[in-house]
Amino acid sequence: MASSSYAHWMLDQEARALLARLDRVKPFVLSAPMVLSASLLPAAQIAIERFLGAGRRELKQRVQAYIAWLQNDGREASAEELQRRFVFLRLRFNAVLSQLELFHQVISQRSENEQGVWLSGLDVVAADALALPEFYNAPPVICYLDRGVGAAIRRARTRLPGGGENPVAVIRVPRERMVGSGIASSLIHEVGHQGAALLDLVPSLRQALQIKQQQASEPMAWRLWERWISEIASDFWSIARVGVTSTIGLIGVVSLPRPFIFRVNVDDPHPTPWIRVKLSCAIGDALYPHPQWRRMASLWDSYYPIGALDDERRALLARLEASLPEFVQVLTTHRPKALRGRSLPEAMNVAERAPRQLSSLFATWSKAPQQMYRARPSLVFAVLGQAKNDGGISPEDESDLLAKMLTFWAMRSTLDTSEYCAATPRSRTRALAA
Incomplete structure (x- = not known):
């Protein structure tokens, strides 16, 4: 087989192999096991799936166009030109996979016992801390854990490696802070970066x-x-x-x-x-x-x-x-x-976050705990952190209580979403999933 014919055949095989591997990249909703209350909120899930789905479709079209070119005009091209075009195609393939891996690391932690549900609760805390509805529409926020003592954020609407605009804010929080009021300091500092950018x-x-x-x-x-x-x-x-x-x-x-x-x-x-x-x-x-x-x-x-x-x-x-x-x-x-x-x-x-008011709320909640479950999540962290500083709650009790609150927020957001979806006309649900 002549050198150019062999190159043509070899790169056709490689391009088809890319397509085969791409077809095995499934949406997270088909591959990520987790309890329902640990799952992402629909706005975040839909934004991520749409972003990754668009990347897969664009890449598939590029590969198909390359194969079609090989079978037509590419027959007259040199082996060097055939390889040059394929190399850029493969680089794009790896860029799409790197974006998938970015979100896979976030979502896969949702299957961890307890931690996955707590992460879902932190999503709710972050959304509450970011909310300033009078001044902007906040993007979805999702959280994940990593080693180290510091937190970090990949802000929404910033460029991702390999191209494209990040559809959600992704916040990395230190695992060593789970669970205590200190995690709110790290989490909401990173939320502040997103809020400052929006303003x-x-x-x-x-x-x-x-x-x-x-x-x-x-x-x-x-x-x-x-x-x-x-x-x-x-x-x-x-x-x-x-x-x-x-x-x-x-x-x-x-x-x-x-x-x-x-x-x-x-x-x-x-x-x-x-x-x-x-x-x-x-x-x-x-x-x-x-x-x-x-x-x-x-x-x-x-x-x-x-x-x-x-x-x-x-x-x-x-x-x-x-x-x-x-x-x-x-x-x-x-x-x-x-x-x-x-x-x-x-x-x-x-x-409403003044120390005396926070201390007063803690005294009220100590007598009527059900009121705490109706408060804003960021306010709960503020009250419990103030109580800890005042000596009104031990670190052990604070940790137990915050674990319960994170679980409650995750469960409530899941049930609220399920109730909303059940009451939403089918035509609208189809539009949301499109």
């Missing part, structure tokens, strides 16, 4: 900080606040939703050996850990004035005293700390266009 908050704040930087006699502190503003905005979101629960969780994440606590890296979007905790306390005190924030800041000082630092770093941290009141005022009074004249605290209605 175009970071560019808006960055402009305000650049003005401050130009006006300042010592602009270095403001230059750093501007560099760190993306992570700070997410910390702000977390504090606005769950109060002191956020700061306690943050301390758990950034409690590192001393050299890391004071490392100032202008290339890192995360603030230096020492000042980040002080900033969290300052934001909390601005939103919810209470002695607990100064007590928390003093505790952090006792963990990591700065007296032994070199003069340069101690002076920089002192400048940052001195600028905290003015910087926090910028955060709390900033009114981005997306909020139509409101500040973020006003839009997020932070008044």
